[in-house]
Every structure is written in structure tokens, then in C-alpha cells.
Amino acid sequence: MTSLDIDPSEILVRYNVKMEKAMTPEDAAAELYPKDELYRPIAEAIFEGEEDDVIEGLEKAIDAGKNPIALIDDALMVGMKVVTDLYDQGVIFLPNVMMSADAMLDGIDFCKEQSDEAPVSKGKVVCHVAEGDVHDIGKTIVAALLRANGYEVVDLGRDVPVDEVIEAVKAEKPIMLTGTALMTTTMYAFKAVNDRLLEAGLKVPFACGGGAVNQDFVTTYELGVYGEEAADAPKMADKIVAGAGISALKEEFHKH
Amino acid sequence: MAINRYTKMAYGSADEMIFGKSKFPVKAGLGLEIGGGYTTPEVNYAPRPEAGASKEKLVKEYQRITTDIMNRMVQVGFPAVVLETEHVEQMTNNPTWGGEVAHAQKTIMEEFHDEYGIKCALRHTPGDIREDRDFLELRGDKFNTLMESFEEVASNGADLLSIETMGGKEVFDYSILRNDVPGMLYAIGCLGTMDMDFIWQEIASVAKKNNVVAAGDTDCSEANTAMFIAGGLLDKNLAHTLAIIARAISAPRSLAAYEAGAVGPGKDCGYENTIVKSIAGVPIAQEGKSSTCAHSDVMGNLVMQCCDLWSNESVEYHAEFGGTSVQCWSESLAYDCALMNTATATGKAKDLRDLFTLSDKYRDPQGYVLAYDNAYRVGEAIVKDGNDIYLRAKNAALKSIEIMEEGVAGKLELTRFEKGALADAKAALGALTDDQDTFMSDCMSKYKEEVKVFLPENYGL
Ligand code: B12
Numbered sequence: 001m002t003s004l005d006i007d008p009s010e011i012l013v014r015y016n017v018k019m020e021k022a023m024t025p026e027d028a029a030a031e032l033y034p035k036d037e038l039y040r041p042i043a044e045a046i047f048e049g050e051e052d053d054v055i056e057g058l059e060k061a062i063d064a065g066k067n068p069i070a071l072i073d074d075a076l077m078v079g080m081k082v083v084t085d086l087y088d089q090g091v092i093f094l095p096n097v098m099m100s101a102d103a104m105l106d107g108i109d110f111c112k113e114q115s116d117e118a119p120v121s122k123g124k125v126v127c128h129v130a131e132g133d134v135h136d137i138g139k140t141i142v143a144a145l146l147r148a149n150g151y152e153v154v155d156l157g158r159d160v161p162v163d164e165v166i167e168a169v170k171a172e173k174p175i176m177l178t179g180t181a182l183m184t185t186t187m188y189a190f191k192a193v194n195d196r197l198l199e200a201g202l203k204v205p206f207a208c209g210g211g212a213v214n215q216d217f218v219t220t221y222e223l224g225v226y227g228e229e230a231a232d233a234p235k236m237a238d239k240i241v242a243g244a245g246i247s248a249l250k251e252e253f254h255k256h
Numbered sequence: 257m258a259i260n261r262y263t264k265m266a267y268g269s270a271d272e273m274i275f276g277k278s279k280f281p282v283k284a285g286l287g288l289e290i291g292g293g294y295t296t297p298e299v300n301y302a303p304r305p306e307a308g309a310s311k312e313k314l315v316k317e318y319q320r321i322t323t324d325i326m327n328r329m330v331q332v333g334f335p336a337v338v339l340e341t342e343h344v345e346q347m348t349n350n351p352t353w354g355g356e357v358a359h360a361q362k363t364i365m366e367e368f369h370d371e372y373g374i375k376c377a378l379r380h381t382p383g384d385i386r387e388d389r390d391f392l393e394l395r396g397d398k399f400n401t402l403m404e405s406f407e408e409v410a411s412n413g414a415d416l417l418s419i420e421t422m423g424g425k426e427v428f429d430y431s432i433l434r435n436d437v438p439g440m441l442y443a444i445g446c447l448g449t450m451d452m453d454f455i456w457q458e459i460a461s462v463a464k465k466n467n468v469v470a471a472g473d474t475d476c477s478e479a480n481t482a483m484f485i486a487g488g489l490l491d492k493n494l495a496h497t498l499a500i501i502a503r504a505i506s507a508p509r510s511l512a513a514y515e516a517g518a519v520g521p522g523k524d525c526g527y528e529n530t531i532v533k534s535i536a537g538v539p540i541a542q543e544g545k546s547s548t549c550a551h552s553d554v555m556g557n558l559v560m561q562c563c564d565l566w567s568n569e570s571v572e573y574h575a576e577f578g579g580t581s582v583q584c585w586s587e588s589l590a591y592d593c594a595l596m597n598t599a600t601a602t603g604k605a606k607d608l609r610d611l612f613t614l615s616d617k618y619r620d621p622q623g624y625v626l627a628y629d630n631a632y633r634v635g636e637a638i639v640k641d642g643n644d645i646y647l648r649a650k651n652a653a654l655k656s657i658e659i660m661e662e663g664v665a666g667k668l669e670l671t672r673f674e675k676g677a678l679a680d681a682k683a684a685l686g687a688l689t690d691d692q693d694t695f696m697s698d699c700m701s702k703y704k705e706e707v708k709v710f711l712p713e714n715y716g717l
Contacts, residue, residue, distance in 0.1 A: 004610045008618035008667055016489040017669045024672070026379065087492065093484075093673065094493040095435040102434075132345070137429060137481060141493070144433075159389050184572060185305045185344065 003203045025092045032082040034075070038064055042071075042107070043079030049099030054107040058114075068114035077150050084148050088231060096143065101148040121152040121243055123175040125233075126168050129158035129210075130189040135182035138210050141230040142178055149234035162192045169202055175240050178233060180210035187212050194221035205246050207236050215256045225249040259453055259515050263642035266537025270632035273530070273562045275596050276606050279537025282520050284469045285377025285415035286369040288522050290338055291539030291564040295596045297589035298379070298541050298565040299325050300337040300550075301582045302572050308344055311353050321573050321582050324362045326368040326376070328583040334590040336375035338416070338541075338565055339365070340524070341366050355408030362413025379471060380414035381523070382406060384422050389456040391427055394451055394714040408460055409566050410466035416522050417463050420476040423451020423626050423715070424509075427699075428478045428502075430707045432485065432494065433665060437501060437653070437681045438688060442581045442699040444505045445649025448714045452512035460517025470518040472538065473527030475506035482526065483622065488552060495677035496554075497660060497670065500622040504656035507531035508638045508648045514538055520664050524567035527559060531652075534635035539564035546588050549581070553621035558616035561609050562628055566593055621660050624668050630659045646692040650685060 045053035161194040181187035209227035218226035257584030307317035424447030431439025463470035486499035520538030529540035542563035543555030550569035599608035637655035641647035
């Protein structure tokens with residue numbers, strides 16, 4: 001380097017440093033954990049993303065007489081909500097959510113094995129990446145955040161033919177369908193999906209996002225709701241569960 | 257062709273590295289010498305979606321694009337240009353389509369060269385089609401189609417051959433969303449390099465046979481995925497300190513192309529290219545402030561520091577107020593190059609280089625590590641164990657961490673979160689063995705179990 005150097009504060013602003021919350025993620029989480037002494041260790045283990053500790057906590061709670069299926073809502077989902085709330089507030093980052101969701105899903109499997117009853121989920125969502133498109137990381141994030149928020153996800157994967165999407169919607173009867181496309185050449189499949197769903201009389205909200213997709217495009221088909229960030233997907237599902245229709249969703253999530 | 261690992265730096269010091277000049281310039285196309293003392297714009301474009309409907313429509317679209325660019329270059333008096341055609345999938349899957357597009361483009365470029373003497377070259381980048389719907393399928397029928405595609409474009413007018421290969425991506429996609437740095441190291445440093453060794457020997461022979469240039473690769477599928485997930489300053493999807501560790505690990509991976517016979521210019525979106533240039537001395541393409549048509553960037557000026565070709569990454573072909581999109585962006589690139597070339601002609605190149613670097617060096621940890629003085633140090637860490645693909649990638653990661661730690665002691669500001677991710681990454685790397693075989697077999701069992709789409713046979717394992 002030549003002798004040139006600068007005081008960077010005169011030419012750029014590290015807004016992330018400037019805006020960082022004073023509280024550490026651990027402190028913030030500690031305020032949100034359930035008070036119950038059987039549930040709290042489970043919630044903590046989810047926050048830490050430690051599967052083994054989640055199972056251990058569940059075992060203790062079951063030994064103490066708790067119903068395994070009730071534990072899904074009372075402990076696992078409560079622990080996961082701590083994580084998703086802190087993610088929404090910008091206190092923790094996505095990999096933490098992913099690791100916590102993995103731990104929570106292991107916990108749910110464990111609870112199911114311990115019981116003959118089936119748990120009721122908040123609702124089912126079908127996720128897919130448009131036909132011809134292999135860019136699937138955004139979809140994986142969307143699916144993980146939906147699961148983290150208590151939704152059952154049927155993940156059709158990437159490069160999914162239109163027919164297969166329609167079949168899945170018929171078979172699974174989801175509360176919402178999501179589509180991800182990162183290429184201007186593949187996003188047109190969403191229009192085809194929309195038309196075929198309408199033909200079949202399936203008026204399911206169709207949340208669409210991904211790099212190439214924009215609000216103007218999604219507005220051109222009836223069932224489409226544009227989602228800018230993955231974190232919008234569970235928010236949309238929550239609204240649907242609360243009774244919102246497609247136009248109300250468009251009203252709320254079409255930000256531009 | 258054989259693999260020759262780099263165990264020495266091409267440059268004696270970081271200060272010798274500069275834009276427009278490389279240790280080993282590459283002659284290509286119609287009168288161009290890349291890295292021979294001047295920078296050249298490299299224009300990238302994507303056809304409108306409707307144009308993909310048939311071969312005839314595609315060829316026509318690329319003819320329009322090529323003519324538009326060449327016209328604008330001569331209208332504004334620019335001496336040289338490179339065009340890059342990144343294949344849409346149909347063009348690679350039907351090798352003759354790619355060949356016809358290359359031929360049509362080159363014919364137009366030759367006409368302009370003959371009429372005006374403008375220096376130019378055509379790069380073709382077939383898509384890495386080696387995958388099934390769910391799995392990578394790196395070796396087998398799709399590989400054969402891909403090689404046919406290279407053969408077709410090389411024999412029909414493409415001067416520079418490139419690709420953005422995907423080896424290791426299945427393990428990488430899994431680990432990047434879980435802060436798993438050893439997984440990233442295995443995916444990019446080991447699996448990625450093994451696939452690079454495999455495919456680039458083949459591409460180099462196609463190039464040799466057709467007397468064209470085996471140019472180079474980029475770790476787009478991994479390091480850029482990390483960079484995009486990391487996003488802007490306020491995004492919360494990945495610590496930028498981890499994104500740059502992935503990038504550092506990608507340098508020895510992209511270097512492998514040159515170890516297998518490629519000679520440059522490296523691909524534009526390989527932000528690891530400054531490190532690669534320090535080791536291999538090959539010319540490199542870069543993109544940044546003039547590729548905002550394709551993506552936002554936190555080191556847009558800095559990456560110009562040592563570029564030989566200066567690119568816009570990609571823009572869809574359509575009308576803008578200033579002409580077609582490819583005309584607008586090629587003109588911007590060419591003006592950037594004119595400024596760099598003026599600095600070279602007036603003996604001010606090093607000053608301009610340092611201004612580019614300094615304007616972004618402290619904006620983000622990614623730019624800090626890629627600043628050419630630091631990038632050079634990552635290069636030294638790589639060549640120290642140049643013959644061991646695992647150790648050299650691990651060295652690169654550790655060196656990038658050390659550089660960031662020094663930065664924090666100085667003018668680089670990091671959030672507590674970024675520092676935490678850095679400390680965790682350091683601890684995870686510190687706990688790893690130095691033995692390649694142990695690492696590889698540990699990872700093999702772990703990821704075979706955790707990543708259901710990971711097929712070891714893709715890597716000859
Ligand atoms: C990584 C990458 C790849 C990787 C993909 C790895 C993977 N497993 O996904 C690989 C290397 C495989 C790849 C391949 C190709 N790629 Co690519 N790739 C990218 C890159 C660099 C980053 C994409 C990414 O992962 N972003 C991060 C994720 C997290 O973002 P995201 O998916 O948009 O999701 C976010 C939001 O959109 C939202 N979201 C997503 N979906 C949904 C859904 C709902 C309901 C909601 C609410 C929100 C939501 O949530 C996420 C986070 O908030 C982009 C560059 C760019 N500018 O985007 C190019 C890019 C997308 N690729 C491009 C191209 C051209 C290709 C290839 C054709 C290249 C080639 N010649 O081979 C092939 C395509 C093969 C195919 N048939 O699909 C072009 C597309 C241009 C176009 N035509 O539109 C881009 C834009 C690069 C460019 N500027 O030219 N690519």
C-alpha cells in the first residue's frame with residue numbers, strides 16, 4: 001500500500017455497528033423463556049440449537065407426567081417463538097433460527113414417537129421453486145421459517161413442473177402455496193400455476209418471491225401475493241389463519 | 257493434462273499488483289492482449305425471456321445485443337471490448353445452439369474489427385448443467401453434453417472458455433445456513449477443488465485442440481451464495497465475517513483451474529480473484545460498482561484495484577432512455593476503463609488503485625480482507641501448503657480471520673455479532689486436524705449422514 005490512508009468515518013457509515021442493540025441475544029432470550037421449570041430447559045435447548053438437550057428436557061417432562069403431544073405447543077413451540085421473535089427484532093441471525101428449527105423438529109418427532117395421538121399443526125403450506133429453476137436457498141429459508149413458526153411444510157423442492165404443483169395442492173389442501181424464482185425466464189411458471197389453480201377452482205393464496213420476482217409481476221395474476229423477504233412467509237400464513245383473504249394479503253404485503 | 261499446484265507467489269510484493277497488468281498476459285480474439293498494460297470492459301447480458309422460445313429467436317437476440325454493443329463502442333471511441341455470453345440453459349443442453357450463437361456473434365465482431373480495427377474477444381460460459389432435479393450429477397451423461405457444448409462454442413468462434421462450476425455445492429448449501437465453517441471448508445476447499453481438477457483438465461484440452469483460451473472459473477455457486485445471503489449491512493441472514501471466510505476458502509478452489517491448464521482471464525464474479533492473481537499472475541475479470549444492474553455490492557470500487565477486465569456481471573436486454581441496456585452498461589464500463597488507462601498512461605495507476613481500495617476497505621469485513629495488500633497475505637498462506645488442498649484452504653480461512661482481528665484493532669468496525677461469529681469460526685477451525693485424510697473421512701461420514709443429496713461418487717470418492 002502506498003502511504004495513503006483515510007479516516008473511514010468521513011466517507012462511510014457502518015450503520016449495523018451504529019444500530020446494534022445493547023442487549024446480548026442471550027440476555028434478550030432469558031427474558032422471554034417460559035417460567036415453568038420443566039419447560040424452560042427445553043426452550044433454552046432450542047435457543048442453543050442442542051437437539052440432545054431438547055430430547056433430555058422432553059424426557060424429564062414426560063417422566064413428570066406431561067402429555068408428549070401437549071409438550072409440542074407448550075414447550076417446543078414456545079421455545080421456538082423466542083427464537084423467531086428475536087430474529088424478527090434483528091437480535092439474532094438466520095443460522096441460529098435454522099439450528100433451533102432442526103432441534104425443534106427432532107423434538108417434535110420424539111414427542112410423536114411417545115404418543116399415539118397426532119398433533120394438530122397451525123396449517124399446512126406447500127413450498128416450491130419454479131420449473132426450470134434450481135436456485136433453492138431462498139425456498140429453503142422460507143420453508144425453515146414456516147416450520148419454525150409451527151406450520152407443516154410440504155417441500156416440493158426445486159425445478160418443480162407446474163403439473164406437480166397443482167397435484168400437490170389438490171392432494172395436500174394447504175392454506176397457502178409458496179413459489180420461489182430467481183430467473184426472469186422461470187418466473188412465468190407462476191402465471192401458469194395461477195391459471196391452472198383457478199381452472200381447478202382452487203383459490204389458495206399463492207405467495208411468490210425470490211430474486212427475479214417483483215411486485216408488479218405478481219400483481220398480474222389473481223392468486224399472487226408478493227413476498228419480499230423470507231420472514232414475510234410465516235407472517236402471511238398467520239394472517240391467513242386469522243381469516244385474511246388474498247386482497248387483504250396484497251394490501252398488507254405489497255410494499256412498493 | 258496434469259495438475260501443477262502453486263507453491264510460490266507470482267508477485268514479489270502486494271504493491272506490484274495493479275489493474276490492467278498481469279504477470280502472464282493472455283492474447284485472445286481479435287488483437288486483444290488481456291493484462292498486457294490496459295483494462296478492457298467486459299460486457300455481459302441476458303436475452304429477454306421470450307427470446308428463449310426457439311433457437312432462431314435466441315440467435316437473433318444475441319445478434320442484436322452484439323451489434324448494439326459494438327456500435328456503441330465505436331460511437332464513443334473506445335479501443336477494445338470483450339463480450340461474455342453466459343448460456344441460458346437451452347444453449348448448453350443443445351450444444352449446437354451455443355455454437356450457432358457464438359458463430360453469429362463472432363461474425364459481427366469480425367465485421368467491426370475489420371472495419372474499425374476495434375480489438376475484441378468473445379467469452380462463452382456454458383451453464384453447469386451437471387445436475388438432476390435433486391442431485392448433482394457431476395460425472396456422466398450431462399458431463400458429456402457439457403463438454404460437447406465447450407467443443408461447439410470453441411470451434412465456432414468463442415475465444416475464451418469459462419464456466420461457473422458447482423462442485424461441493426450440496427454440502428455447502430447445508431453448512432452455510434448452519435454457521436458450519438468446517439463444512440464450508442470441506443465443500444469448497446476439498447470437494448470443490450476435486451471437481452475443478454476434474455473438469456478443468458478437460459476444458460483445457462478442448463481449448464488447446466481448438467486453439468482458444470481456457471480462461472477460468474469462479475466460486476459463484478458457493479462464495480457468492482454466501483455473499484448474497486449475507487447481503488447488506490442491515491441484513492440478518494449471515495454474518496459478513498463468515499461470508500468472507502467462505503470467500504478466502506474459495507481462492508485455492510478457483511486457483512485449481514490454472515493448476516489444470518487454464519490461463520485466465522478469471523471470471524468476473526469471482527471476488528476471490530485478487531487472491532488468485534497474487535498467486536498465479538493470471539489476468540482477472542472483476543465486477544462491482546458498474547454491475548449494480550445485477551446486484552448490490554459492499555465493495556464496488558475496491559474490486560477494481562487489480563482487474564484486467566471490468567464487467568457489469570449481467571443485464572437483461574431491453575430499452576433504457578440512453579439506448580439499449582447493453583449499450584448503457586458497456587459505455588459505463590468503458591469509461592471506467594478509460595479512467596484506469598489514463599492513470600496508467602500518466603504514471604498515477606498506483607494512486608488510483610489505492611483510492612479504489614481505500615474507499616471501501618473499511619466498509620465491510622469482506623472488502624477489508626480482499627483489499628489487495630491483505631489479499632496478498634491470504635495468497636501467501638495458500639501457497640505455503642500449496643500441495644495439500646485441505647491445508648491450503650484451511651490456511652486461507654485462518655489468515656482471513658487473523659486479518660480481520662488486526663482490522664478490529666485498527667479502523668475496521670465490526671458489530672458484536674460479527675465478532676462473535678468470527679470467534680466461533682476461529683475456534684471451530686482451531687479444533688480441526690492438520691491431516692487431510694482424517695478430515696476427509698470424518699467429513700464424509702458426517703455429511704453423508706446429514707445431507708441426503710450428497711453423493712460421494714460425484715467426486716470419485
Ligand atoms: C447462488 C446463485 C446460483 C447458484 C444457486 C445455488 C442454490 N442452491 O440456490 C448456482 C450456481 C447453482 C446458480 C446457477 C445459475 N444461475 Co444463479 N445466481 C446465484 C446468485 C449469485 C445468488 C442467489 C441466491 O441464492 N441469493 C440468496 C437467496 C437467499 O435469495 P432469494 O432466493 O432471492 O431469497 C430471498 C428473498 O427473495 C425471499 N424469498 C425467496 N422466495 C420467497 C418466497 C416467498 C413466499 C417469500 C415471502 C419470500 C421469498 O427470501 C430470501 C431471503 O429473504 C444470483 C445473483 C443475484 N443477484 O441474485 C444468481 C442468479 C440468480 N443466477 C443467474 C443465472 C443466469 C444462473 C444460471 C443460468 C447460470 C448459468 N449460466 O449456468 C444457472 C441457473 C441454473 C438453473 N436452471 O436454475 C442470474 C439470473 C438472471 C436471470 N435470467 O434472471 C442471477 C441473477 C445472476 C446474474 N446477475 O446474472 N446460481
